[in-house]
Amino acid sequence: MAVGPLCQREGASCGACCGLYNRQDLSRAGVERLLRRRTRVLAETPPTPEAFRDAAARLGNHEEAPLFPSVRICSFLGYLDASESRIGCLAHPLSTGGVDLRDCGVYDARTCGAFFCPSHSWLSEEEAEIVAQTCAGDPYLYGLAVTDVPFLRAALQGVARLAGRSVGRRNLDNERFRAALRRLFALKEELTPGSEGLFGAFQAGADGEPIPRMIDYAVLGRGAASPYDEILRCVGADPRSGNDLEVLEDEVRTRLESCARALG
Ligand code: SF4
Numbered sequence: 001m002a003v004g005p006l007c008q009r010e011g012a013s014c015g016a017c018c019g020l021y022n023r024q025d026l027s028r029a030g031v032e033r034l035l036r037r038r039t040r041v042l043a044e045t046p047p048t049p050e051a052f053r054d055a056a057a058r059l060g061n062h063e064e065a066p067l068f069p070s071v072r073i074c075s076f077l078g079y080l081d082a083s084e085s086r087i088g089c090l091a092h093p094l095s096t097g098g099v100d101l102r103d104c105g106v107y108d109a110r111t112c113g114a115f116f117c118p119s120h121s122w123l124s125e126e127e128a129e130i131v132a133q134t135c136a137g138d139p140y141l142y143g144l145a146v147t148d149v150p151f152l153r154a155a156l157q158g159v160a161r162l163a164g165r166s167v168g169r170r171n172l173d174n175e176r177f178r179a180a181l182r183r184l185f186a187l188k189e190e191l192t193p194g195s196e197g198l199f200g201a202f203q204a205g206a207d208g209e210p211i212p213r214m215i216d217y218a219v220l221g222r223g224a225a226s227p228y229d230e231i232l233r234c235v236g237a238d239p240r241s242g243n244d245l246e247v248l249e250d251e252v253r254t255r256l257e258s259c260a261r262a263l264g
């Protein structure tokens, strides 16, 4: 692990590997409704294995079928604070008041505690801080962004290229820039449902490394690759993903320019 834990950082939290986005309706509103319901039910559940198992079964019965049946969805992922700015495990001893009830979920406590997604080995501390500070208080966007390293890097490089200088966490003190960068990252939540770009980090080859994505510009009647090809590949701007290349390209250009302008 080359970077500090990404799951819970100052201001940012993720629940992607607990199955947060493994839903047909992975809209922000749908995901937030689900988290709210689980949090309410588990707050009323006594912290015992029997009660948590029973609550997990009841919650699971009401949840829609997963998008990827082979990936598990755990009903214990919910909100950790009243303002809904942080998500996390409601069966963890820190949430239950001392009892570890993670064995009652879809994995066991050891698996939950030992798992670190590939972003932990790919992201640098600097990159992790940039995404955490940019998506602070917004676990929905943070989880989508922090699990897609190729997208993050392409976005930061795109800004650097346009601005003519590298982007670092020092730039995040600039509120205008932070807002513009957040808007660039938010491309991830505006893609067509089912788009490959939504699950960028989950497209792994046999060796565990990401499978490079590509846009067939010739088939789309375009002579040359877009100047934003790297980002567009990451968000799945191709017919297979159901996204419109030109619309996305315009959005990418506009959002990159806003970032570069904010940097001055
Ligand atoms: S997907 Fe990665 S960052 Fe997110 S909760 Fe799981 S291990 Fe942590």
Ligand code: SF4
Pocket: 017, 018, 074, 075, 076, 077, 088, 089, 090, 091, 092, 101, 102, 103, 105, 106, 107, 112
């Ligand atoms: S029990 Fe494990 S899988 Fe379930 S929410 Fe907690 S950490 Fe995630």
